[in-house]
Amino acid sequence: MEQEPLLMIPGPVPIPQRVRAAMTRQAINHRGPEFGAAYAETVQTLKTLFGTVNELYIISGSGSAGMEAGVANFARDKRIVSLVNGKFGDRFAKIGARYGTVTTLESEWGTPLDLAALERELEAGAEVVTMVHNETSAGIKNPAPEVGKLARKHDALFIMDGVTSIGGDDVRMDEWGVDIAVVGSQKCLAAPAGLAAIAVGDRAWDRISEKRPFYLDMAAYRKSGKGSPMETPYTPAVPLFLALHEACKMIEEEGVAARIARHRRMADAVRAAAKGWGVDLFPTLDEHHAYSNTATAMRIPDGVTDNDLRGTVKKFGIEIAGGQDHLKGKIFRIGTMGGVGAQEILATLAAVQFALRKSGFAAGDGVEAAAGVLLG
Amino acid sequence: MEQEPLLMIPGPVPIPQRVRAAMTRQAINHRGPEFGAAYAETVQTLKTLFGTVNELYIISGSGSAGMEAGVANFARDKRIVSLVNGKFGDRFAKIGARYGTVTTLESEWGTPLDLAALERELEAGAEVVTMVHNETSAGIKNPAPEVGKLARKHDALFIMDGVTSIGGDDVRMDEWGVDIAVVGSQKCLAAPAGLAAIAVGDRAWDRISEKRPFYLDMAAYRKSGKGSPMETPYTPAVPLFLALHEACKMIEEEGVAARIARHRRMADAVRAAAKGWGVDLFPTLDEHHAYSNTATAMRIPDGVTDNDLRGTVKKFGIEIAGGQDHLKGKIFRIGTMGGVGAQEILATLAAVQFALRKSGFAAGDGVEAAAGVLLG
Structure with missing residues (x-):
């Protein structure tokens, strides 16, 4: 065999049988109450995993789409400082460069980030900091609480890639001063690939850009997400939402x-x-x-x-x-x-x-x- | 019961049992040969449905993400004329306005498009035409061959929303002079929601913008798509790809x-x-x-x-x-x-x-x- x-x-990662089975049911209307309830319940569990009371929405797209949503809505035309000590930090800097002016603070992959250099950049007027919390390319966990403190001190936004930490490691978005955090479905949540969840705090909402992309427009996610039933602005990947909902039930049970x-x-x-x-x-x-x-x-x-x-x-x-x-x-x-x-x-x-x-x-x-x- | x-x-639409069952298998590596072969086979069937020999790639996102990919890569900072006679035409015009200068030619929903006005706009220098082929909001099918002819005559790009026609109605992208066409997975293809396929012709590739989004960067899709095995630039929604692959097998059988x-x-x-x-x-x-x-x-x-x-x-x-x-x-x-x-x-x-x-x-x-x- x-x-x-x-x-x-x-x-x-391997997907539990229960989660895979959740995808086999017939298509349901994504503008109906059943879908809305599943979406809302999933969001509740995710907020716990993010350590946040902020608004949280789910995008049908990869973790990179989630990171881009953070940058394109909240860092457009801004001075961004990107902390890099691995492949995903590097990717985050590249996303930043599509929308703002990026200063990259690169350490050799797998070695510590330079927090002193970060503070200098913030003193020099950087408005946004991007960092990968858990850099799987090098097996290193970066200091989110320290970076959050520095960003707050200098009134900068802190956008954190939590794609491979949230759901598997201790994350405290609100306590650490993270303004925007993102997770991917196919990592610690043990759901299929294809969804990203993004939590956005008030300091970020207050600074949302006038110019925004369409599919990743966080104002549109917010508007649809506040409706009853809860909805997504565009057609969501329904089976993946149902799978993630089941995965979140398993997380609550554990x-x-x-x-x-x-x-x-x-x-x-x-x-x-x-x-x-x-x-x-x-x-x-x-x-x-x-x-x-x-x-x-x-x-x-x-x-x-x-x-x-x-x-x-x-x-x-x-x-x-x-x-x-x-x-x-x-x-x-x-x-x-x-x-x-x-x-x-x-x-x-x-x-x-x-x-x-x-x-x-x-x-x-x-x-x-x-x-x-x-x-x- | x-x-x-x-x-x-x-x-x-209802999803056949075979297609739903394709999603239940364990996660497979999306950088491996099995995924690559499924992606490549799916692309072959879709090219037939599009009526094209152009390159075609699959995006993990809704039909709207596909439309935005067309506009953001190939119509950025350009003069766009948007034909509107229903809700999705209206959405297409809104996507255009995020990236270029849009002139909207709106007819009452469900009534014919104004082709004479289109020709005047093209004569006045419009560089891109957007149109929804099959406008489900009003039950009307718009004249893609005529619009394609006008666009070619005036050397404009023609971006067509084929979200609800491709796979269910006769579409001849190459014969009609369509430069970019998009379909959604959850319509005539009878697969789950969450994927968009986009075909791009040479005239469009020749005019690709220097400034592009990240997740929807068609140059990145092209690069990964030409690799062996065929890949996507970012983590794809694997179960949805496997489902669409099965749906395409059923289309070939029919x-x-x-x-x-x-x-x-x-x-x-x-x-x-x-x-x-x-x-x-x-x-x-x-x-x-x-x-x-x-x-x-x-x-x-x-x-x-x-x-x-x-x-x-x-x-x-x-x-x-x-x-x-x-x-x-x-x-x-x-x-x-x-x-x-x-x-x-x-x-x-x-x-x-x-x-x-x-x-x-x-x-x-x-x-x-x-x-x-x-x-x-």
Whole structure:
């Protein structure tokens, strides 16, 4: 029997059967009360995960569409400072450049952001800060609370990419001073790819641009979202909304705190495995930065090739991720997001351990170390 | 037993079981060969339906996102003339106004477009024409071949909204001189809502704007689409792609000519029913315009209210559409799109006939007339 492949990449992640089944029902009218109620309930759960009481709307589009909505509506023709220490930070800077004047503060991928340089830019008049909270390309978690504090101090807007943290790690949008935050459906929420949720605070609404795109016009989302029933301005991807609604029900059943603890435990287990193997974690940290709890990046040991490592793992029906762009061949990454648990982690780590040893690397027993962590 | 509601509105339409089932499989990697092959096969079928050999890409977003992609990439900062005789023409003009300078040529909804005025605008230097091919808000089909000819004569680009015609009616993008055409997944293709396909001809590619949006950047779609495997630039709505792929397989099995003939026959049947009832069709035609084959708009007879009419029909589990905006309460509309056939048409027409009579309107036997048409 051929198994379905197990995706242990930093999203998309395996989708629980219940969530997939939610998509099979017949088309419903997206202007009717049933759709509106599902939308509204989903928004409530997401607000909890964002740590916000702000308005929150769902866009039929990828996480990048959500980031663009934040920039195009609230940073147009403004001075933007973009913090970059990985691929998605880089993408965020590129989105910014389509709409405003961007100063990029780039650190080497996987190394700490330069908060002192950020403060200088804010003192020099930057109006918007963009940052990726959890940079899966490098396995690093960036200091949202510190950046939020600096942005507030200088009256700048803070737009945060929470695509791979919200729902899997502790996020406190309001407490941290984040003005706009975005999550993608296919990461920690364990729903299919294709939706982005965006929360927008009052400071951002007060500064919304007169010139806005059409499909990503947040004023239109706001108007339709405040109707009864709750609606989207344009035809939504109905099956994906129904799937995300079901995924949110599962999140409520698990409990948000338990879900975040589970994600942290899974990442701890992977890090324990790396230590057991004698494989280096990729990021370089300082007191403001931490390892990601939803994607762990490790250096590929000398003498092992990316192809051999991931190719062997794939023979077990398990996909892990390589490095992106200039990190290709240098690192490998394991996602610990969504609904996965001990079974998937153990299988993946056992496959990686086998692959490392097969390639001639004398890996210690990381699986044993991880198993201990998983049992707490 | 409660039945699932039957959507006989001008989209979304009922989705065949096979298409819905295609969404239930586990997440697959959208950068892998399996996804790429499904994307490429889907594109091939869509090109046939568009009547084009042009490049065609699929956007994870609604039909409106597709229209905006056309305008934002190819009509930015240009002089646009927008033909409007219904709600979607009006929306298209609004999208145009976000990016260029729009002259709107508005006819009363459901009445013919003013082709003489269009020619005057083109002579005066308009660079882009936008038109909705099939205006479901009013049940009218607009003259794409004539507009294409005029646009070519004056070297303007012609962007056509084929959201509700492509896949259900005869469309010949290349023969008609359409430079950019767009379809939505949830209309004649009988797939779930959430995807738009856009075909772009060489004349348009040659004029692509330097300034482009990010998520809807057609140059990015082109670059990823030409890769091997075929990819999308940002994470696609994977389940919707798999569903559209299955829907396209069903279209190939039916055959394109048979599918278009079926749509025409269904619309003929609805029009025959209207005649049998003594209910007026809404559009006013001239020699260039025709009744829509995918949505039929009829006037609500005097003495019948929209609420009573559609409310009674809904008691049978069938949803038909009312009028939009200023046509609310004045017309009702029946969609004949996608996979529906004689069973759904007969049920719907029988319910409408019952509702008309219940409201005191002495409707003739439209159902009998329609049944005759359905059997050919």
